[in-house]
Amino acid sequence: MDAFPTGHESGLETAQSDFLRLLSGLSSERDRRALIDWIGQSGSALVAQVGAGGPTQSQARYEARRRLADIADRLKGRMPLTGVLASERILAPAEAESASGLRPEHTVHLDGFLFDEVDEERLTSQGQIPPSFCAQCGSRDVQEINLITHSLSRPLLEFVFTSLLPELNPHHKILDVGSRLGSVLYGAALFTPCQSIVGVEMNSDFCDITQTTLNEFDLASRVKVIHAELSTVPELVQQADVIVLHNVFEWFMPLQAQTSIWQFLQRNIPKNGLIVASPRIEQSLAPLNTGIDISKWLRPLEPARPEAIALTEAEDENDSIFLYQVLADPGPA
Structure with a gap:
């Protein structure tokens, strides 16, 4: 039988202890970080939903996110970094001719489903994604590189x-x-x-x-x-x-x-x-x-x-x- 909180431990302290045990029970640092981020992003809505007696939807949402992340991790091993296969033919949109930033030499394809903002920062720091390009060769007109994704994040x-x-x-x-x-x-x-x-x-x-x-x-x-x-x-x-x-x-x-x-x-x-x-x-x-x-x-x-x-x-x-x-x-x- 689960013990009720004693007079020396408030309900909040018990909940905090339970939460730390929950975190430690997750198998990976990525899952622990995902749970903390989720709570940070959804805190007020979660409080309202639980107060209305409906935590099940939030739990299902978290599980769906976890499985989607697992799928993305699996696919990273099957796809090139860009998410573009050699068998594809990519065409810049018609308006790209007048939008110099969309020219191939100024654009990097990075799949938004496979890689999130944390991944993007890591890849940039590792030099796998160039952070900028020179708009006019030999000048100081340096602009940020354009990242294009062909998948929804x-x-x-x-x-x-x-x-x-x-x-x-x-x-x-x-x-x-x-x-x-x-x-x-x-x-x-x-x-x-x-x-x-x-x-x-x-x-x-x-x-x-x-x-x-x-x-x-x-x-x-x-x-x-x-x-x-x-x-x-x-x-x-x-x-x-x-x-x-x-x-x-x-x-x-x-x-x-x-x-x-x-x-x-x-x-x-x-x-x-x-x-x-x-x-x-x-x-x-x-x-x-x-x-x-x-x-x-x-x-x-x-x-x-x-x-x-x-x-x-x-x-x-x-x-x-x-x-x-x-x-x-x-x-x-």
Whole structure:
């Protein structure tokens, strides 16, 4: 039987002792640091939630974060530092021609799912990431290097599935377009109860990496990765309740192909479907001649669960991803 606090030890002191025992029971320094960071970020929201009698959600959130970190650690051994495979072809967006900072010589690719800010600082101090570049060779015009990620960070994934989107049920279907190493798929599996989570990816190497990871972490019963070009699987788009588009076209397709794929999406995403996008869809369509009247097609939405944002760790990134609802029925084929 557990002992009650004695008169010589307050409830707070008992809780502090229990917390120190909990910390010492964690198997790694990374887990101990993650728990302390989580409490620091979420303290006031945790107090309110526990006071309302509901600590279970917070415990589940922490466990999902831990598993997501474990997946990232496993993938680090399978991916190059940049998160870009030799079999990929990366194209700078059209506006990069006038934005010198996005030129290849001024840009470093670092996967935001695999590496967090602590990792970034460590890699920079070790010289694996250059901290700056010379804008004019031989001058003193030195500017910070641009870091580009083609994956959502772990805190941003948590924000998307616990705050930005409305609460999802097991019957909702999630489609991630251009799933690459599968970060959105893992986040959806760990932060939602959805039973149908699908990623479409053109690169077979990424599909193999993702499938191996899904199998290793017992997620394959709910999550599938399909090796296909999106326009060849319109039924997946037509059936999806939520579609995630993260830097999916600008860095991987020429302008003509981008135009065609946006027209395909406009024809196939069902009315009331939700789109999670980064960058803004308005920005993605700006250099294209799609003929899409975005004001008649989509309605921008605010986060569906703003009260849950305090429990996330993505405050600095929340304004980099956007939610839309489809207003109209799919256009003519």
